[in-house]
Amino acid sequence: FQKAQDYNTGxxxxxxxxxxLVSAAKDAQTASQQSITDLKALTPSSLDCNANGAVAQQVxxxxxAAQKTRDxxxxxxxxxxxxxxxLLAVKGTSTSTDTKTTEGSx
Numbered sequence: 001f002q003k004a005q006d007y008n009t010g011x012x013x014x015x016x017x018x019x020x021l022v023s024a025a026k027d028a029q030t031a032s033q034q035s036i037t038d039l040k041a042l043t044p045s046s047l048d049c050n051a052n053g054a055v056a057q058q059v060x061x062x063x064x065a066a067q068k069t070r071d072x073x074x075x076x077x078x079x080x081x082x083x084x085x086x087l088l089a090v091k092g093t094s095t096s097t098d099t100k101t102t103e104g105s106x
Contacts, residue, residue, distance in 0.1 A: 001025055001080045004087055013090045021086055025079035032072040039065045 005022065008015065015021070042058075042065050 001029065001083065004080070004083050008087060011091075013087060015086045015090050018086065021079070021083045025076070025083050028072070028076040028079040032069070032076040035065070035069040035072040039069045 007013075008018065039062075042062050
């Protein structure tokens, strides 16, 4: 994601909805990082089978947190893909425009 931002800045591409895409990716990145932190905090350290229902509750809570983490990581991945697709679209447009300009000047 950072490399995509650097590429856009370095090449001064004009992506129409760049700010919106970057904002969505940053929000998704923050949410995924938070869900990873939350999941690490829920990792069961010891399971006592003699505890009445505590093991089942710990496992169920962990499974829900793991699913939330997977979903947030998928959302982040999609947001980064959206940024990359937007860069590729603009890069493709500028390349074809440059080619046409070069061909027309001959």
